[in-house]
Amino acid sequence: MDINPILILAALMVASTPILLAAIGELVVERAGVLNLGVEGMMIVGAVCGFIAGHNSGSMFMGFTGAALAGAAVSLIFAVLTQYLLTNQVATGLGLTMFGLGLSSLIGQSAVGTTDLSLPKLPIPLLSDIPFIGPILFQHDAIVYLSIGIVAGVWYFLSRTRAGLILRAVGENHGAAHALGYHVRLVRVGAIVFGGACAGLAGAYISLVRVPQWIDGITAGAGWIALAIVVFASWKPWRLIAGAYLFGGVTVLQLNLQADGTLALLDLIIIVVAALTIGYAIYRAIKTARFDVRDNIVPLSIIGIAALYALLRLLGMETIPVEYLSMLPYLATIAVLVGLRSGGAAASLGKTFHPSS
Amino acid sequence: MLKLEKRPQPSKFWTYAAPLLAVVITIVLGMGLFAFLGNDPILSIKTIFWDPVFGEFAYMDRPEVIKKAAPLILIAIGLSFGFRAGIWNIGAEGQYIIGAICGAGVALAFYPTEARWLIFPLMIIAGLLGGLLWALIPAILRVYFKTNEILVSLMLVYVAEVLIKAFSIGLLRNPDGFGMPGSRNLRQYASAANNEVIAGTGMHWGAITAVFAVIVAYILFTRHQFGFNVRLAGQSPRAAGFAGVNANRLVMRCLLLSGALAGVAGMFEVSGPAGQIMGSFPSFYGFTAIIVAFLGRLHPIGILLAGLLMALTYIGGETAELTLNLPSAAILTFQGMLLFSLLAVDVLTNYRFKFAGAEVR
Numbered sequence: 001m002d003i004n005p006i007l008i009l010a011a012l013m014v015a016s017t018p019i020l021l022a023a024i025g026e027l028v029v030e031r032a033g034v035l036n037l038g039v040e041g042m043m044i045v046g047a048v049c050g051f052i053a054g055h056n057s058g059s060m061f062m063g064f065t066g067a068a069l070a071g072a073a074v075s076l077i078f079a080v081l082t083q084y085l086l087t088n089q090v091a092t093g094l095g096l097t098m099f100g101l102g103l104s105s106l107i108g109q110s111a112v113g114t115t116d117l118s119l120p121k122l123p124i125p126l127l128s129d130i131p132f133i134g135p136i137l138f139q140h141d142a143i144v145y146l147s148i149g150i151v152a153g154v155w156y157f158l159s160r161t162r163a164g165l166i167l168r169a170v171g172e173n174h175g176a177a178h179a180l181g182y183h184v185r186l187v188r189v190g191a192i193v194f195g196g197a198c199a200g201l202a203g204a205y206i207s208l209v210r211v212p213q214w215i216d217g218i219t220a221g222a223g224w225i226a227l228a229i230v231v232f233a234s235w236k237p238w239r240l241i242a243g244a245y246l247f248g249g250v251t252v253l254q255l256n257l258q259a260d261g262t263l264a265l266l267d268l269i270i271i272v273v274a275a276l277t278i279g280y281a282i283y284r285a286i287k288t289a290r291f292d293v294r295d296n297i298v299p300l301s302i303i304g305i306a307a308l309y310a311l312l313r314l315l316g317m318e319t320i321p322v323e324y325l326s327m328l329p330y331l332a333t334i335a336v337l338v339g340l341r342s343g344g345a346a347a348s349l350g351k352t353f354h355p356s357s
Numbered sequence: 358m359l360k361l362e363k364r365p366q367p368s369k370f371w372t373y374a375a376p377l378l379a380v381v382i383t384i385v386l387g388m389g390l391f392a393f394l395g396n397d398p399i400l401s402i403k404t405i406f407w408d409p410v411f412g413e414f415a416y417m418d419r420p421e422v423i424k425k426a427a428p429l430i431l432i433a434i435g436l437s438f439g440f441r442a443g444i445w446n447i448g449a450e451g452q453y454i455i456g457a458i459c460g461a462g463v464a465l466a467f468y469p470t471e472a473r474w475l476i477f478p479l480m481i482i483a484g485l486l487g488g489l490l491w492a493l494i495p496a497i498l499r500v501y502f503k504t505n506e507i508l509v510s511l512m513l514v515y516v517a518e519v520l521i522k523a524f525s526i527g528l529l530r531n532p533d534g535f536g537m538p539g540s541r542n543l544r545q546y547a548s549a550a551n552n553e554v555i556a557g558t559g560m561h562w563g564a565i566t567a568v569f570a571v572i573v574a575y576i577l578f579t580r581h582q583f584g585f586n587v588r589l590a591g592q593s594p595r596a597a598g599f600a601g602v603n604a605n606r607l608v609m610r611c612l613l614l615s616g617a618l619a620g621v622a623g624m625f626e627v628s629g630p631a632g633q634i635m636g637s638f639p640s641f642y643g644f645t646a647i648i649v650a651f652l653g654r655l656h657p658i659g660i661l662l663a664g665l666l667m668a669l670t671y672i673g674g675e676t677a678e679l680t681l682n683l684p685s686a687a688i689l690t691f692q693g694m695l696l697f698s699l700l701a702v703d704v705l706t707n708y709r710f711k712f713a714g715a716e717v718r
Contacts, residue, residue: 003636099693105686323523330512337504
């Protein structure tokens with residue numbers, strides 16, 4: 001089977017969109033100093049509500065609106081519990097995920113079957129005619145553009161507006177923000193609800209566009225990957241796009257490898273990654289004039305894995321069982337979390353705020 | 358206006374009353390949910406909470422409750438150490454699966470040799486080591502690379518789920534199974550079966566281990582330096598640092614302890630109630646145990662009671678599914694609501710509500 005790089009890269013953008021949407025919502029929540037681990041739960045409630053709303057109304061717009069509202073409504077539970085009843089954010093977030101998984105499968109019992117709705121592609125005039133880049137970047141549906149638009153909007157909001165500054169102040173030091181007269185809880189509730197709406201949209205994109213069908217547990221950990229990407233991006237909106245597309249890339253790669261059956265594509269990617277890694281390690285060693293094993297553990301392990309892979313290939317390995325390939329996105333998440341020990345989390349992240357303390 | 362005021366000390370009364378109030382609130386909310394789904398709310402609640410213990414067929418249900426509670430209690434006891442110290446092992450489900458794979462793997466390697474005195478203990482050790490090794494990954498990454506243990510342990514759950522599916526159709530598949538997925542049934546292999554120690558009570562080896570774990574955890578928390586360090590680190594990490602508590606060592610110990618207990622729980626489950634390695638083996642126990650740990654207020658005795666209560670909702674939920682046609686997802690929702698109301702009423706322990714007028718300050 002031939003693999004068309006343009007199609008793969010275009011598919012990559014579609015595969016990354018739900019993760020990107022969920023992640024940009026969570027980024028705002030975390031910049032406001034709240035750790036909401038319920039992304040997966042909000043996403044899946046959004047997925048089922050979006051599917052039902054879209055299916056029953058026959059309109060994609062209603063589907064996505066319903067999903068955003070449902071995600072926001074579920075996140076409101078989290079907001080009230082953590083902000084007004086001062087519950088532990090980690091435990092409440094986990095509870096939200098469990099509750100969301102149960103609730104979605106309860107709501108979704110009647111929602112079987114596929115939808116015949118489809119989101120029209122909106123090629124951007126002129127830009128979409130550019131060879132190679134055009135079909136990859138500028139021939140997508142509205143939600144793909146919307147996700148990038150939201151990232152741009154969040155970047156502008158956080159770094160260029162007064163309201164964004166207040167939100168960041170609340171996240172960095174809620175005591176000081178309170179003393180200055182800002183409504184810490186209100187800001188946080190707003191951020192949480194925004195995160196919920198984004199997660200709802202992300203879920204609906206999976207159930208209405210990517211699959212498009214309602215299946216129990218359809219999000220399959222995408223919400224958790226979104227959480228990991230926020231860490232990967234060190235809480236900066238633009239880096240989120242790189243992170244999300246990297247993971248979309250791993251997912252698409254895995255699906256293509258499963259369909260393809262040969263390892264030619266993987267060979268190429270591993271050679272490129274190994275070459276880049278070796279180059280990076282040498283560059284760093286020259287620049288810092290020393291080589292510390294502990295600082296280079298990630299490059300070394302990548303090179304080690306590549307060497308192991310090369311050995312297996314030389315010994316005559318022709319395929320990788322499908323099951324093992326589906327681990328790739330999760331293992332890649334762990335690798336990225338280890339590789340980027342980046343700081344930048346809001347100083348009050350995860351801490352409970354009460355005006356008296 | 359209603360205001361929250363911090364109590365000078367946590368309320369003794371609400372420490373014990375809060376979980377009970379949470380259960381009551383959940384029952385009321387659950388009745389609303391069941392009524393909304395078109396079931397008789399009183400009958401649903403009675404089927405879930407009353408019948409398995411006191412109903413007509415309770416003699417059949419009671420052992421099942423114990424069997425369900427055993428893994429929940431074992432895992433939750435392990436988690437309670439980390440949770441008290443602010444170390445969040447969310448991937449107990451993964452450690453539970455790997456423990457089951459390792460335990461079953463040892464048993465299947467010996468098949469069909471009969472030597473219970475050797476094989477069963479070896480399986481326990483294998484299960485323990487399996488869970489421990491799976492927890493070692495987030496532990497090492499957290500200690501040496503400052504990686505978030507929540508995300509790493511959770512990602513490993515998905516990896517473990519893939520692994521058990523692969524093993525059930527690959528390495529561990531029953532060679533006499535006519536190509537069906539799933540390993541040999543360990544319950545039919547006398548040397549590896551996790552039988553009831555006292556027939557008809559549901560007290561299998563896992564349940565006995567769970568009771569043992571509760572006692573050991575109680576002693577650790579109240580009488581041992583380790584339990585003290587855990588509580589200290591949870592309440593004030595800085596103070597713990599000054600008192601000479603090695604934070605990294607604490608992370609390691611808490612994660613490995615919870616991993617080992619989850620692994621053992623998985624091994625007891627696969628050799629007992631589940632019987633075989635299957636793609637459908639993962640049963641969400643690792644996540645439910647988180648609710649159990651919180652419901653039990655991270656206290657060993659509380660966890661014992663909470664585990665039994667949660668097992669009751671499982672068994673009662675299954676009965677309700679059969680007799681009342683209540684969807685199984687309703688029970689998951691119900692458990693989520695239980696965790697919510699539990700966390701919410703916790704506010705009463707540390708704060709009190711106060712009516713405050715428009716006061717000038």
